[in-house]
Structures are given as structure tokens and as C-alpha cells.
Amino acid sequence: MNSQLPSYLHDEQVGPWAMYLEQIERVRPHLGRLATWIDTLRHPKRCLIVDVPVRMDDGSLRHFEGYRVQHNASRGPGKGGVRYHPQVTLPEVMALAGWMTVKNAAINLPYGGAKGGIRIDPGQLSLAELERLTRRYTSEIGIVIGPDRDIPAPDVNTNEQVMAWMMDTYSINVGATSPGVVTGKPVSMGGSLGRRDATGRGCFIIARCAMEKLGLQMEGARVAIQGFGNVGNAAARIFHAHGAQIVAVQDVAGTLYNPRGIDPVALGEFLATGASLLDYPYAERVANDEFWGLDCDVMLPAALENQITTANAGAIRARLIVEGANGPTTPQAEDILLANGATVLPDVLANAGGVTVSYFEWVQNASSYFWTEQDINERLDRALADAFRGIWQVSVDRKLPLRTAAFVVACSRVLEARALRGVYP
Ligand code: GLU
Numbered sequence: 001m002n003s004q005l006p007s008y009l010h011d012e013q014v015g016p017w018a019m020y021l022e023q024i025e026r027v028r029p030h031l032g033r034l035a036t037w038i039d040t041l042r043h044p045k046r047c048l049i050v051d052v053p054v055r056m057d058d059g060s061l062r063h064f065e066g067y068r069v070q071h072n073a074s075r076g077p078g079k080g081g082v083r084y085h086p087q088v089t090l091p092e093v094m095a096l097a098g099w100m101t102v103k104n105a106a107i108n109l110p111y112g113g114a115k116g117g118i119r120i121d122p123g124q125l126s127l128a129e130l131e132r133l134t135r136r137y138t139s140e141i142g143i144v145i146g147p148d149r150d151i152p153a154p155d156v157n158t159n160e161q162v163m164a165w166m167m168d169t170y171s172i173n174v175g176a177t178s179p180g181v182v183t184g185k186p187v188s189m190g191g192s193l194g195r196r197d198a199t200g201r202g203c204f205i206i207a208r209c210a211m212e213k214l215g216l217q218m219e220g221a222r223v224a225i226q227g228f229g230n231v232g233n234a235a236a237r238i239f240h241a242h243g244a245q246i247v248a249v250q251d252v253a254g255t256l257y258n259p260r261g262i263d264p265v266a267l268g269e270f271l272a273t274g275a276s277l278l279d280y281p282y283a284e285r286v287a288n289d290e291f292w293g294l295d296c297d298v299m300l301p302a303a304l305e306n307q308i309t310t311a312n313a314g315a316i317r318a319r320l321i322v323e324g325a326n327g328p329t330t331p332q333a334e335d336i337l338l339a340n341g342a343t344v345l346p347d348v349l350a351n352a353g354g355v356t357v358s359y360f361e362w363v364q365n366a367s368s369y370f371w372t373e374q375d376i377n378e379r380l381d382r383a384l385a386d387a388f389r390g391i392w393q394v395s396v397d398r399k400l401p402l403r404t405a406a407f408v409v410a411c412s413r414v415l416e417a418r419a420l421r422g423v424y425p
Pocket of ligand 1: 151
């Protein structure tokens with residue numbers, strides 16, 4: 001047993017949390033006097049494990065395990081999504097919550113970091129079962145969430161409808177309609193314009209900023225995307241609309257490649273009919289493990305963590321890796337990419353567009369005054385471009401990889417607040 005780990009984790013199940021801790025270790029030497037507070041980032045503030053009993057359509061009762069981890073609240077309430085996936089575990093949710101702390105601080109949003117999840121394959125549930133699951137989970141975590149405490153949002157396999165059920169359940173339990181308790185809601189009930197595409201748009205904005213620095217052209221840039229969910233789909237459309245070519249797409253069904261470009265709008269419409277990616281006629285099928293070695297300029301992993309590993313990092317030819325997913329690259333794989341001259345745009349910056357527009361949604365809910373989509377997109381562009389500029393400068397000045405630079409900027413903000421607030425009692 002690793003003595004650095006909390007007693008509720010065993011070595012063999014730490015996965016992403018170990019990766020997060022390693023990233024924290026890499027920033028420690030660059031924090032100056034604030035390094036004395038760094039252990040605060042190695043310990044999630046609060047981990048709630050809940051039992052979620054669900055009456056299934058056939059009358060049987062099943063129990064699912066749910067989590068809500070509040071990693072840090074030094075700079076504001078917890079903030080982060082909720083994922084439904086069969087591989088969700090406590091250490092995974094802890095890592096995702098830790099990354100939210102860093103991401104929110106990297107963009108200077110007034111939030112701490114949190115994340116939630118339920119270990120379940122939502123594809124196996126009917127819509128009515130999914131609703132009962134969501135409502136019971138919301139009710140169980142109701143003791144720790146709230147517009148001033150911790151604000152959930154969509155993540156892998158959750159969407160606007162799930163947020164609508166969460167908002168309704170919380171509101172009924174507290175006896176007042178409370179739109180600000182979740183973000184990523186449908187626009188018709190207090191959601192924000194621009195939120196749906198915000199994470200993918202953010203990937204594009206951060207990639208565009210980096211390409212300007214690196215002297216790479218967006219026009220004709222060849223982009224390979226892993227994952228065609230909320231993030232990958234929106235990113236593909238926005239890159240395409242700005243002249244880039246989507247040359248490869250991989251999802252759970254398999255991998256498609258077309259060196260002349262795949263139209264992401266047509267592909268999205270094709271998949272929306274329920275068809276499999278592999279049946280899309282305007283691209284060639286290739287083996288999944290060939291994806292990483294495909295000839296492209298930009299690689300956009302937008303699925304799950306732990307995808308770029310020492311097993312495939314050496315094959316990657318892209319100049320730019322844009323982390324649409326959280327934690328897609330292991331620290332050892334990142335070392336290989338950097339040694340090969342690639343630039344890695346870290347998740348805490350590259351996919352921060354979603355939570356940035358979540359913040360705009362929360363501000364709009366608090367003031368009951370709504371902004372135009374143009375206003376949202378302009379503010380998003382400004383927020384991300386400013387964050388990019390600051391992090392890039394730290395990276396150049398201190399000769400650090402962009403991830404470490406992002407962690408320096410973000411962790412300094414969190415630990416400064418931590419030091420000023422002090423330890424109670
Ligand atoms: N789940 C998204 C993320 O990982 C969005 C979180 C949010 O909007 O609170 O950043």
C-alpha cells in the first residue's frame with residue numbers, strides 16, 4: 001500500500017488519480033513559497049459515495065453506485081460535470097474533480113473543483129429508468145450541491161435532459177425553483193445559448209491560439225478526432241467551418257479515414273439516425289490501432305482518459321495535440337510527445353470552454369438576465385485567449401511544457417487563496 005494514498009484507495013485501483021498526483025508533483029518545484037500548501041491539492045476536500053436504488057421497468061430493484069467529489073473550494077463553490085459510465089470509480093471521479101480545480105483556476109473562474117458520476121452503462125436503461133436514476137442520484141447528493149455550494153453539469157453520457165431532471169429534483173426538494181444548481185440545462189429553462197458547443201468551440205479557440213504561435217495554418221490543417229460525442233462533434237464542425245480538414249474520426253464502433261476530408265455535419269446527421277460510424281460511406285475503415293499513426297497535423301482526443309500511452313505516443317505524427325477529453329495523455333506518453341517536438345495543449349486549458357460557458361450560464365441565472373449567443377461566443381473567445389496567452393508566457397519564460405505552465409498558473413491561484421484563508425480552527 002502506497003502511504004501517500006488515502007486509506008480508502010488501493011494501489012491497484014488508483015489509475016487516473018495517480019496520474020493527477022504525478023502532474024501535481026511536476027508543478028511542485030515551480031510554486032515558490034506556495035509549495036508548502038501543495039498537499040491541499042493531494043487531498044480531496046470531500047468524497048460522497050451514494051447508493052442509488054432504481055425501480056426498473058420490469059419491477060425489479062437494482063442498486064447503482066454514485067459519487068460526488070468536491071476536490072477543492074478555496075476559490076469558490078465546487079463545479080464540474082456528472083458522468084454515467086460503466087467504468088466510473090471513486091479514484092477516477094477524484095482525478096476528474098482535481099482536474100476541475102486546476103481547470104477552473106487556469107481560466108480564473110471563481111470556482112473550486114468537483115465531479116460526480118454513476119457506475120452504469122446508460123445505454124442499457126430505458127428513458128424512464130434513466131430519469132429515475134438521475135432523480136434519485138440528485139436527491140442523494142442534494143446534501144452537498146446547491147448554487148452556492150457545488151454546481152453539476154453534463155459530462156460523458158449526460159446531457160441537457162439529465163440536467164433538466166437534476167434541476168427539477170433539486171428544486172422540488174428545496175421548495176424553490178433553483179436554475180443555478182446545474183449548468184448545461186436546456187435553453188428553454190434557463191440554460192445558456194452557446195453552451196452545447198462550448199467545449200468543442202474552446203478546443204478550436206485554444207488550437208487556433210497555439211497555431212498562431214507555432215506558425216501553423218488553420219486553412220487545410222488535417223485534424224484527427226477520437227470521440228464524436230458532445231466535444232468531438234462540435235470541435236469537428238467548428239474546425240471544418242474555419243477551413244481545417246477532418247481526416248479521421250474514431251468512436252466506439254471503429255475508425256474512419258479520408259485524406260481528402262470527412263464532412264462532420266454530414267457524418268453527424270448520419271450518426272443521428274442511429275447508424276454505426278463504420279457504415280458511413282464517404283471514408284475508408286482502418287484498424288483502431290492505426291488511428292494514432294495517421295498522417296495529420298492536429299490530433300484531438302475527445303473521448304476518455306488514458307488513451308495516449310507509451311504504447312502509441314511514439315507513433316503520433318501530429319504537431320499539435322488538443323486534449324478535448326480529460327486526462328487522455330499519461331505523463332510518460334506526454335514526455336515522448338514533447339521529445340518528438342509535438343505541442344500538447346493540456347485538458348485544463350483545451351477543454352475549458354464548457355465550464356467557461358457554464359460559468360456564464362450560472363451568472364445569467366443569478367441575475368435572471370440572458371445574453372445573446374454572439375455575446376457568449378465573444379466572451380468565451382476572450383476568456384480562453386487571455387488564459388492561453390498567460391500560460392504560454394509562463395511556458396516560454398520558465399521553459400516549461402504547457403501543462404506544467406497551466407498547473408503553475410492555476411495552482412498558484414488556488415494555493416494563494418488557501419494560504420490567505422488559512423486553516424480552521
Ligand atoms: N464536464 C465538463 C468538463 O469536464 C464541463 C463541466 C462544467 O461545465 O461544470 O469540463
